[in-house]
Amino acid sequence: MTRRERTVDVLVVGAGPAGLGAGAELAASGAGHVEILEREQVAGGIPRHCFHGGFGTGRAGGAVTGPGYARQCVAAAVGAGARLRTGITVTGWAGPRTVDTTGPTGLERITARAVVLATGARERPRSARLVPGTRPPGVYSTGELQQAVHLFRQRIGTRAVVIGNEAVSHAAVDTLRVAGVDVVALVTDQPPSLPTALAPLLVRARHRTPLLTHATVTGLTGRERLTGVGLRHHDGRTTTLPCDTVVFTGDWIPDHELARRGALTLDPGTRGPAYDASYRTSETGVFAVGNLLHAVESAGTAAAEGRAVAAPVLRRLATGGWPAERPALSVDAPLKWIAPNLFDPDGARPLQGRFILRTARRLPRPHLVVGQDGRVLHRQRLLLPAEPNRPFRLRADWLDRVDPHGGTVRITAV
Amino acid sequence: MTPTVTTAKDLVHSLPDGGAAAYDVTVIGAGVVGTALARELARYPIRTALVDGSDDIGNGTSKANTAILHTGFDAVPGSLEGRLVREGQRRLAAYAAATGIPVERVGALLVAWDEEQLAALPGLLAKAERNDYHAARIIDAEELRAREPHLGPGALGALEIPDESIICPWTTPLAYATQAVRAGVHLHLDCRVQQIDSGPDIHTLTTTRGPLRTRYLINAAGLYADELDRQLGHDAFTVTPRRGQLIVFDKLARALVDHILLPVPTAAGKGVLVSPTVFGNVLLGPTAEELDDKTATGSSAEGLALLREKGRRILPELIDEEVTAVYAGLRAATGHEDYRIRDYPDQRYIAVGGIRSTGLTASMAIAAYVTELLAATGLALGTPAELEPLTMPNLGEASPRPYRRADLIARDPAYGALVCHCEGVSAGEIRDALASTVPPRSKDGLRRRTRAGGGRCQGFYCGAAVRALIEEATP
Known part of the structure; x- marks a missing residue:
């Protein structure tokens, strides 16, 4: 095995808003050689494929779109002097602050004085939600749907059901509309959050799409292609919504594989690394930021945490202390x-x-x-x-x- | 020789020669048994066709099983199945080592959870001896606990079968099919056999892609073997699909279990197993449900709840791990405790029916046995030749995958460019699979060849990129 061995001052794993925020602030604060590793070919994280506005401002109607925000984050990190490397995957740990990587340029073993994990979160797919039935094509998560529509211009289908009723669910509806897909309904197992009479009207007003509350997905049907989503309603009624596409949205889970492989203590609630207000995990010299810690908060919150980790990292580099x-x-x-x-x-x-x-x-x-x-x-x-x-x-x-x-x-x- | 693999999507989608020139032998069903047969027949200077109704090989019962390479310790002593499983295990273990099919000899433990099961262990040990398997032994609760520290409370002891192994269920039939096609066997996919007309010298198969003529016929149609058999005028067996639902847990669960944990069969029924996979996941299942519908490969809420309940008893921490896949396979149960392999020399026909979950293990021995039967029916097979050696892409975690190999990446950087992050699948491997002898026609087919999209995110990150690569390769 030939691995190129290297050392850096701070290694950031993941170039979404949190990792890029950390890299920008650290490089600007004189942390030395700050390197950000991103396994995707393009940095920016999930905002890369969120083609709606509201990024960076905290307001849903804001003008900055996800891809624009991703580019801003990248520019800030690179402009500050952080080294951003895309297409490089961290495959595991070789020591407390040493990771192994793979990429088209070969294998490396990188040792850092401090490591910042910013590996983000993903939506739980259909299988992890234990939704029974067949396994036909036409079943998506929002992440896959947004990439298929916005980055690859792929054909999706004609009639879709969206599972979930949170911000990401409504983003999925918007993406389906862009792709020319008729959205049959939004489905949530939660009770109506507003007075029952009002809630469907509000959702309908925004999307012209009915919201089915208190409804559980009982199964998927179809073989060559999805043909329907089975539901059980609160009163015990069961129905099937005919559709050729279903999007399972939300139900986020931290992408904690690297954290677990490094034996970091996880918080039983978040399933991300346990951490303190200085973003310090259970492992000496290993910090964590962004939605790996709490799936999920806004891109703006993730970026702010990234910037906020700089001070404790610098303190660590200066004093070597760890609680x-x-x-x-x-x-x-x-x-x-x-x-x-x-x-x-x-x-x-x-x-x-x-x-x-x-x-x-x-x-x-x-x-x-x-x-x-x-x-x-x-x-x-x-x-x-x-x-x-x-x-x-x-x-x-x-x-x-x-x-x-x-x-x-x-x-x-x- | 140009490999011949045809599908309905081909430009000219009727069968070659319009079915005018007869094949010497046609194997119906390209599952693990049919592909093994085609590979065995490929050694002889005869014209062989392998046909399947689906768009891929190994796309029925063969794709959804428990992926275990059995020793045959618990077979019915003296049965054909027992003999072919033992012989098949030796053959496939050697073949896997030569071709790079992932196999891990993790060993099995039949865990006894109550006094009745504990009392059944000596009988099972004696049965293993009668099956000529002599390495089994009974271990006590203390040793069991030391060997499997994450087991739930209450395990009383176990029967250890050190040679039970796990194997890649997809690479195996793919290796068979690849070698067969490279040696001249014609593989016709999307080619469902609708009717069989048998003349004095030639069977004419009416298929969804036109007529196909053959002198000899082998029925390896799995769940549909009984229907074909009846078309030829026999009423020898009935296939009742037995559904097995399985849950696949994330790779992060792999550290919880070191052996295949098998249930102890008792009068009260058979339990479920927990097993590592060669991909580094953990499998829980299967259920056993007798059904009428040969297409009912869906999972059910009741089945999944039952598996989780049983899994929680066996390995409590497993249930807290993320699930990466749920699937259901249909086993071709016939109500007989043995394979139903029978030759009809007058008809130039051999039925290979009732190949149950042991079929993966026994596949090469079944192929050799059926080929002997074929020779005995009067077909002059000629002198067998050695097949071109084959090296399959490594999907197993026990030896380095391409993304961990500096030598491969130095030669071709595409092996360092990861597309599917959860499973560590590189652009190079996907490119190779799409250009391979028996290429995938769907995302599922690509997943079985590369693992792409088969991990914990189920395509959240890579699904669209993988689809783009398939669409690029298959315009």
């Missing part, structure tokens, strides 16, 4: 996860001074209680309902009351 044991932050059902999910003993605060959370079911006006070893550290009533698959936030100003040597900090919705 040993840190109390974990853990949620009780129906809450699904909190991020960051390790206490930061150096006093760093999460981005914008707030934690991000998710819930498994709708909480109309949640009252969040933070406790540790039987002590209540914080109580907070949220003004807006917490909805599944949507972020809501918890203030972080109680962090100085945490006992750094104490047990797990628990967050409960009462």
Whole structure:
């Protein structure tokens, strides 16, 4: 085996908004040789194939499209002096901060003083959702659909059903429309989030597409091609929606393979690496940013985390310090996860001074209680309902009351 | 020699010669048995055709099984199946080593979960001895726990079969078909046999692609073997499809299990197995459901729930891992505890029926056995020749895949350009498969040849790019 052995100061794995943000800020801050590895041929991550606006501004109607935003991120990183290498895949670890790579130029073994993982997230495919039935062509995730339509101009089909009712689901509807596909319905197993009479009207107004709530997908039919999606409704009725295309949207999961292969401790809620407000994982010198940590937040949030990791990385390069044991932050059902999910003993605060959370079911006006070893550290009533698959936030100003040597900090919705 | 592989999508899509010139032998069904037969016949100076109704070889029962290379330790002693499985295992193990078909000798453990199953182990050990398999032994709960630390609580002991192996179920028939076609066998796909008219010297097959004439006929039609058999006037067996649903778990689950974990068969029925695959995944299944519909290869909510329930008992941590694929295969059960291979010399016809889940293991021995029968019916086969050696692309994780090979990438950078990230499939491998002797005609066909699109993301990242490569290659 011939591997070219190299060393860099900071190695960033993944050139989506988070990795590019990290690379830009690190290179600009004098972190030395900053190298970003991207396994795709083109850098930019998921925004590359999101042809809708709203990137970079946080507003859905904003003018910057995904591909435009991806180009901005790339330009910022390269302009700051980071070395961006596309078509290079990290295939595993050869040491605590040493990775093996493959690419058309051959095999390498790269050792870094700090590693930043920014490998992102993907949608759970049909198989992982255990949707029964046949396995015909015509079954998509949003990621595959957007690439097929926008990057490859492939023919999709004529009638589609979209599974999911979150931002990405509506992006899928828009992409299907561009491809000339008639969208039969959006389907979600969640109850109506607005008064029942109102919700379908609103969705219809935006997309002219009915929203079927409280409906479970019971199976796919068709052999040479998808012929229908079977549903079970809340009242027990079953129906089949005839269609030749179905898009399974959302249900994001961190792309955590490299993290797990490196034996990083995962947070049981997010399934991404456990990390503190300085983006430090359980492994010394290994940081993580973006949607690998919390699947998923906006590209803007991922990029902001990327930029924010620069300071702790620089501190690490300067001092070599790394916290040993840190109390974990853990949620009780129906809450699904909190991020960051390790206490930061150096006093760093999460981005914008707030934690991000998710819930498994709708909480109309949640009252969040933070406790540790039987002590209540914080109580907070949220003004807006917490909805599944949507972020809501918890203030972080109680962090100085945490006992750094104490047990797990628990967050409960009462 | 120019390889002859024809499909309905070809420019001239009727069969070569319009069926005027007769083949010496035609094998119906290009599954693992049919392709093995075609390969065996390719050694002889005769004209052989291999026909299949689907657009790919190995596209029926052969593509959806548990991918185990059996020792035959639990066969019915004295049965034809038992003999052919034992002989086939030796032949296929040697062939796999020579051609690069991925095989891993991981060994099997028949795990006993209750006293009844524990009490059944000595009987199974004795049966293995009667089947001339002498390496089996019974291990106690403590050793079992040490060998498989992730097993669920309550395992009482196991029968160890150290030679049970896992094998690539797709590379095997593809290697057979490739060698057969390269040696002159005509492979006709999309070619469903609708009717058989048998004259004194020639069978005329009416197919979806026109007539095909042949002197000798071999029925290796798997699930449809009984229907063909009846067309020839026999009522020897009935194929009842037995559906087996399987769940494939992500590669990150591979560390949870080191052996094929087999159920102990008891009067209460057969359980499910947990097995590593040569691709580095973990397989859970199969269910066993008697059906009437020979096309019912869908999975069901009940089947998947049952598998997860049983899997949770065997390997609790497995159920928390991501699922990469769910599939269902139909086994050609005939209600008899043996293969149904029978020659009809007067009709110049051999039925190869009832080849159950052991068919993958036994395939080469079945081929040799049927070829002997064929010679005995009076067909002058001539002198066998050695086939051109073949090296198949490596899809297995036990030896380095192309993306880990500096030598290959230095020679051709396309082997370092990954397209499918989850499975580590390079542009070079996809290009090779699309230009191969028996090329894929669909995404599924390409996946079986390269693994592209078969990983945890199921095409989220690479699906559109892979489709673009196929569409480029097959205008």
